[in-house]
Amino acid sequence: xxxxxxxxxxxxxxxxxxxxxxxxxxxxxxxxxxxxxxxxxxxxxxxxxxxxxxxxxxxxxxxxxxxxxxxxxxxxxxxxxxxxxxxxxxxxxxxxxxxxxxxxxxxxxxxxxxxxxxxxxxxxxxxxxxxxxxxxxxxxxxxxxxxxxxxxxxxxxxxxxxxxxxxxxxxxxxxxxxxxxxxxxxxxxxxxxxxxxxxxxxxxxxxxxxxxxxxxxxxxxxxxxxxxxxxxxxxxxxxxxxxxxxxxxxxxxxxxxxx
Amino acid sequence: xxxxxxxxxxxxxxxxxxxxxxxxxxxxxxxxxxxxxxxxxxxxxxxxxxxxxxxxxxxxxxxxxxxxxxxxxxxxxxxxxxxxxxxxxxxxxxxxxxxxxxxxxxxxxxxxxxxxxxxxxxxxxxxxxxxxxxxxxxxxxxxxxxxxxxxxxxxxxxxxxxxxxxxxxxxxxxxxxxxxxxxxxxxxxxxxxxxxxxxxxxxxxxxxxxxxxxxxxxxxxxxxxxxxxxxxxxxxxxxxxxxxxxxxxxxxxxxxxxxxxxxxxxxxxxxxxxxxxxxxxxxxxxxxxxxxxxxxxxxxxxxxxxxxxxxxxxxxxxxxxxxxxxxxxxxxxxxxxxxxxxxxxxxxxxxxxxxxxxxxxxxxxxxxxxxxxxxxxxxxxxxxxxxxxxxxxxxxxxxxxxxxxxxxxxxxxxxxxxxxxxxxxxxxxxxxxxxxxxxxxxxxxxxxxxxxxxxxxxxxxxxxxxxxxxxxxx
Numbered sequence: 001x002x003x004x005x006x007x008x009x010x011x012x013x014x015x016x017x018x019x020x021x022x023x024x025x026x027x028x029x030x031x032x033x034x035x036x037x038x039x040x041x042x043x044x045x046x047x048x049x050x051x052x053x054x055x056x057x058x059x060x061x062x063x064x065x066x067x068x069x070x071x072x073x074x075x076x077x078x079x080x081x082x083x084x085x086x087x088x089x090x091x092x093x094x095x096x097x098x099x100x101x102x103x104x105x106x107x108x109x110x111x112x113x114x115x116x117x118x119x120x121x122x123x124x125x126x127x128x129x130x131x132x133x134x135x136x137x138x139x140x141x142x143x144x145x146x147x148x149x150x151x152x153x154x155x156x157x158x159x160x161x162x163x164x165x166x167x168x169x170x171x172x173x174x175x176x177x178x179x180x181x182x183x184x185x186x187x188x189x190x191x192x193x194x195x196x197x198x199x200x201x202x203x204x205x206x207x208x209x210x211x212x213x214x215x216x217x218x219x220x221x222x223x224x225x226x227x228x229x230x231x232x233x234x235x236x237x238x239x240x241x242x243x244x245x246x247x248x249x250x251x252x253x254x255x256x257x258x259x
Numbered sequence: 260x261x262x263x264x265x266x267x268x269x270x271x272x273x274x275x276x277x278x279x280x281x282x283x284x285x286x287x288x289x290x291x292x293x294x295x296x297x298x299x300x301x302x303x304x305x306x307x308x309x310x311x312x313x314x315x316x317x318x319x320x321x322x323x324x325x326x327x328x329x330x331x332x333x334x335x336x337x338x339x340x341x342x343x344x345x346x347x348x349x350x351x352x353x354x355x356x357x358x359x360x361x362x363x364x365x366x367x368x369x370x371x372x373x374x375x376x377x378x379x380x381x382x383x384x385x386x387x388x389x390x391x392x393x394x395x396x397x398x399x400x401x402x403x404x405x406x407x408x409x410x411x412x413x414x415x416x417x418x419x420x421x422x423x424x425x426x427x428x429x430x431x432x433x434x435x436x437x438x439x440x441x442x443x444x445x446x447x448x449x450x451x452x453x454x455x456x457x458x459x460x461x462x463x464x465x466x467x468x469x470x471x472x473x474x475x476x477x478x479x480x481x482x483x484x485x486x487x488x489x490x491x492x493x494x495x496x497x498x499x500x501x502x503x504x505x506x507x508x509x510x511x512x513x514x515x516x517x518x519x520x521x522x523x524x525x526x527x528x529x530x531x532x533x534x535x536x537x538x539x540x541x542x543x544x545x546x547x548x549x550x551x552x553x554x555x556x557x558x559x560x561x562x563x564x565x566x567x568x569x570x571x572x573x574x575x576x577x578x579x580x581x582x583x584x585x586x587x588x589x590x591x592x593x594x595x596x597x598x599x600x601x602x603x604x605x606x607x608x609x610x611x612x613x614x615x616x617x618x619x620x621x622x623x624x625x626x627x628x629x630x631x632x633x634x635x636x637x638x639x640x641x642x643x644x645x646x647x648x649x650x651x652x653x654x655x656x657x658x659x660x661x662x663x664x665x666x667x668x669x670x671x672x673x674x675x676x677x678x679x680x681x682x683x684x685x686x687x688x689x690x691x692x693x694x695x696x697x698x699x700x701x702x703x704x705x706x707x708x709x710x711x712x713x714x715x716x717x718x719x720x721x722x723x724x725x726x727x728x729x730x731x732x733x
Contacts, residue, residue: 050269058272159276166279195287200280 054156069168087186093172107210115218119239122222157211572709575600
């Protein structure tokens with residue numbers, strides 16, 4: 001009997017915790033939105049974050065994009081060969097990259113690189129009471145620390161995604177045409193014929209949304225962490241897991257809405 | 260070179276991203292938006308399963324447009340297609356749905372119509388819809404064919420298989436062989452008889468020749484006027500002659516009856532064949548002439564119209580009766596009469612005691628005349644000539660499948676007063692019935708300006724067309 005009550009206890013507590021966390025994320029979101037539109041806009045801080053999130057992620061994104069395109073071309077080739085429709089590999093790679101893989105993989109890579117770093121950085125600041133120091137100096141930490149990161153995330157993710165799309169298609173081309181011997185003209189024609197502007201733009205809209213999610217959750221986990229050095233590690237892990245799951249789930253709904 | 264600043268790095272990064280985006284949009288956008296221009300044509304299909312929006316529309320394998328949309332109309336599929344403006348489709352072009360390969364995407368194929376036909380305008384309908392080879396249908400047909408074949412083979416099997424069938428077949432073969440042998444014998448034995456028959460035929464043709472000469476004599480007699488219908492009725496002698504004629508005709512017939520035919524002669528004599536050939540040739544050329552004439556008549560169309568306009572200011576009506584002759588699609592002539600409430604204006608100069616006075620008179624009973632030449636360029640018609648008995652020009656603009664006509668006319672150019680300008684719009688509400696409204700003589704300096712509303716009746720006159728096509732056309 002007692003064990004049963006404990007079980008109910010645990011269940012109720014976890015539900016309450018989840019609801020509480022969702023509520024606090026919402027409050028955090030609202031305060032970020034409020035501070036985002038309150039002057040002054042700290043351009044230097046935004047540029048610094050854009051360099052960190054965007055420029056420094058470029059290499060890993062290019063690498064991911066290229067190899068994703070290459071492997072898609074390879075796999076697509078084996079499938080399409082059965083129907084002697086090898087030239088469709090080009091459009092498959094291009095559509096896959098622009099619609100889904102470009103935005104999602106870029107967002108996941110940036111989450112792993114920058115989202116985790118945000119959580120760790122803010123968490124360490126929290127532990128070393130730097131955030132409290134900001135309050136003392138009457139500088140709002142949300143305005144000073146979080147808004148630049150969120151803005152940088154929203155702005156750089158589409159830019160990274162378009163680079164990933166491009167190098168992915170290039171990777172697909174280099175596997176498809178010289179290695180697998182697909183007709184170059186048919187490969188390119190299929191891409192230009194079947195890929196629409198909508199595909200590219202919707203992918204970029206997704207990317208901007210993912211950039212918002214990963215920077216918001218990364219900051220939230222770091223900003224609200226508790227429990228010393230151990231807590232920093234936990235917050236970082238949670239930030240990456242929560243962001244990744246949210247990106248994949250929201251990707252489904254965004255796709256359902258847009259295409 | 261100093262260390263690159265953060266801003267420069269970010270700026271460069273964003274610039275690269277924008278360049279790539281621009282390049283990709285440019286590559287892709289060509290197809291995405293390129294076809295938004297162009298005109299729409301429609302076609303109604305029984306079944307368009309598998310045809311998607313943006314599917315290709317091709318002529319001879321070249322993409323000339325995209326499917327704009329598919330919708331349901333009275334249980335059939337209405338397919339809207341956007342065609343490139345430089346591709347003109349004839350009115351009798353045919354359209355069908357095809358498949359890339361066996362499992363590929365569906366697309367629409369258009370086969371151009373006959374050269375010289377009228378072109379389809381925006382919103383035009385292709386009526387010549389070919390049924391596509393539906394795979395389901397094909398399989399169903401194949402199934403029924405194979406079951407038929409199976410029935411035949413099984414009944415054949417019943418007949419042939421078994422010892423009985425084999426014996427029967429053998430019997431048939433022996434019978435056939437015997438039959439052939441007999442036939443051979445008959446032919447051999449009758450060889451002589453056949454040659455006799457042929458010589459008889461040639462004799463008969465000689466007899467026939469003689470018969471024809473006597474027939475000729477009879478015909479000559481008739482020709483020499485030894486009998487008209489009047490004489491036939493009155494003159495007894497004619498009756499005698501007729502009797503004789505009939506008697507000699509009977510003689511000829513008897514001769515023919517005696518078995519003397521002309522088949523041999525007809526076949527053997529080359530002259531006859533040549534004559535027949537020559538006459539066939541001349542028949543051919545005359546048919547060609549007739550054909551040309553008929554197509555010309557076909558193109559030639561005649562329209563008769565009446566238009567009444569009620570002038571609000573004048574409180575009176577103006578009527579037009581017009582005949583439109585259209586020898587070609589893009590060219591026509593208009594002749595007509597106009598009954599204007601003001602009538603016809605006539606000016607006379609009278610000199611009394613050295614001073615000249617000008618008298619302007621309006622004769623209400625006089626009719627005015629229209630005689631114009633018109634030329635159509637797509638939706639615009641330019642015309643000029645006599646308008647209401649004065650020189651003038653006009654321009655018409657057609658829209659909505661020629662249902663709406665916007666017209667501007669300028670005539671009666673006189674140095675002393677403003678020219679007569681008129682504009683109006685005309686819209687076809689039913690077949691042959693049009694409503695019109697506009698402003699007549701709107702810059703008049705004689706108080707003649709008046710808004711008007713009216714209606715007109717127009718129809719094509721088939722009878723006039725055939726009458727008029729007998730008159731040579733320039």
